[in-house]
Amino acid sequence: MPYDIADSVPLAWDVKDAAGALTNATTAVLTITLPDGTTATPAVTNPPASTGQYRVTYVPTLEGRYEWRAVMTGPNAAYQDVFVVRGTVSPALLSLADAKAHLGITTTTQDDELREYLEAATEIVESYVGPVVTRTHTARVCGYRTRIPLPHTQVTAITAITIVRDGTTPITLSDLTINTAAGVFGYKSGSSFPYGDMDVTYTVGRTSVKANWTLAAKIIVKYAWETQLGNLPSIQGDSPGYVVTGAGLIAPPRAISLLEPDQVPAGFA
Numbered sequence: 001m002p003y004d005i006a007d008s009v010p011l012a013w014d015v016k017d018a019a020g021a022l023t024n025a026t027t028a029v030l031t032i033t034l035p036d037g038t039t040a041t042p043a044v045t046n047p048p049a050s051t052g053q054y055r056v057t058y059v060p061t062l063e064g065r066y067e068w069r070a071v072m073t074g075p076n077a078a079y080q081d082v083f084v085v086r087g088t089v090s091p092a093l094l095s096l097a098d099a100k101a102h103l104g105i106t107t108t109t110q111d112d113e114l115r116e117y118l119e120a121a122t123e124i125v126e127s128y129v130g131p132v133v134t135r136t137h138t139a140r141v142c143g144y145r146t147r148i149p150l151p152h153t154q155v156t157a158i159t160a161i162t163i164v165r166d167g168t169t170p171i172t173l174s175d176l177t178i179n180t181a182a183g184v185f186g187y188k189s190g191s192s193f194p195y196g197d198m199d200v201t202y203t204v205g206r207t208s209v210k211a212n213w214t215l216a217a218k219i220i221v222k223y224a225w226e227t228q229l230g231n232l233p234s235i236q237g238d239s240p241g242y243v244v245t246g247a248g249l250i251a252p253p254r255a256i257s258l259l260e261p262d263q264v265p266a267g268f269a
Contacts, residue, residue: 001112001113001116002083002084002085002086002112002115002116002119003060003083003084003085003086004085004086004088005060005061005062005063005085005086005087005088006059006060006061007059007060007085008057008058008059009057009058009059009060009066009083009085010055010056010057011030011055011056011057011058011068011070011081012053012054012055012056013054013070013079014052014053014054015028015052015054015072015075015077016052016075016077017075018075021052022050022051022052022053023051023052023075024046024047024048024051024052025046025054025072025073025074025075025077026072026073026074027046027072027073027074028044028046028054028070028071028072029041029044029070029071029072030042030044030056030068030069030070031068031069031070031071032058032066032067032068033066033067033068034060034062034064034066035062035063035064035065035066035085036062036064040058042056042058043056044056044070054070060085062085063085063086063087063088064084064085065082065083065084065085066082066083066084066085067080067081067082068080068081068082068083089133089134089135090133091119091122091133091135092115092118092119092121092122092133093118093121093122093125093126093132093133093209093213093214093217094118094121094122094214094217094218094221096111096114096115096118098214098218099114099117099118099218099221100114102218102221102222103221103222103225114221114225117221117224117225117228118217118221120220120224121217121220121221121224122217124217124220124251124255125213125216125217125220125259128256128259128260128262128263128264129213129259129262129263129264130152130153130154130204130264131152131153131154131204131205131206132154132205132206132209132213133205134156134203134204134205135203135204135205136159136201136202136203136204137150137151137152137201137202137203137204138199138200138201138202139151139199139200139202140164140197140198140199140200141197141198141200142196142197142198143163143192143193143194143195143196143197143198144192144193144194144195144196145186145192145193146186146187146190146191146192146193147184147185147186148184148185148186148193148198148200149182149183149184150183150184150185150200150202151183152183152202152204153180153181153182153183153204153264154180154181154183154204154205154206155178155179155180155183155184155185155202155203155204156178156180156203156204156205157178157202157203158173158176158178158185158200158201158202158203159173159201159202159203160173160199160200160201161173161198161199161200161201162198162199163194163196163197163198164196164197164198164199165196165197170194171193171194175187175188175189176188183204185200210262212258212259212261212262213258213259213262215258216255216256216258216259217255219251219252219254219255219258220251220252220255223251223252223255
């Protein structure tokens with residue numbers, strides 16, 4: 001279950017002796033590897049409040065995947081796990097309130113789990129219609145052309161261009177023109193870009209969302225949520241079918257039919 005930046009992430013592990021009974025370790029060291037490769041070693045209360053049950057709360061400051069490992073001596077033991085932290089901007093197309101209303105959920109106990117389903121549904125929708133949620137990407141492209149396509153459509157801005165061979169930034173961004181829908185940029189003058197590879201940082205997304213996209217997202221969330229609860233019509237024999245999307249996820253054909261009129265060309269996202 002992903003957490004948000006500045007959330008309190010609970011890390012827990014138990015230590016047992018050779019007989020399988022909970023026991024306190026002589027030493028306990030916790031190491032967390034952050035998404036940028038740096039490490040943190042939060043203090044571990046030892047002895048813990050409950051014998052053998054070690055609990056640490058960690059507050060992340062970076063988006064991405066974290067790895068953590070606890071190593072004990074006396075007895076010798078180790079435990080490791082991972083957790084994921086979302087960015088400060090929600091990656092979901094639908095609001096949590098909209099999804100809960102569609103599913104008829106009135107409690108808050110499953111909110112964090114449901115948010116994962118919203119993010120997965122967004123990925124499916126965007127695999128068909130291109131970026132909807134505002135995000136920033138960096139892509140390496142080949143220069144020496146007058147027009148350069150980026151890996152995404154709906155490019156709203158280019159924020160940086162670096163020449164790979166020497167690390168310079170000689171391109172004046174205000175001199176560029178962007179075909180937002182196609183994700184292609186070039187000089188307003190029609191000139192060619194410098195020779196060699198360039199790292200381009202750019203922003204994608206849309207300022208408006210079509211109703212068929214949000215309806216498709218609701219259908220996808222409902223389908224995924226019901227299968228998570230154990231309602232598996234494909235096994236029971238009354239499934240209307242399903243579609244394996246470009247994102248590699250399964251979605252009901254009713255949702256895909258809503259997205260197909262706005263599908264972007266193959267090879268783009």
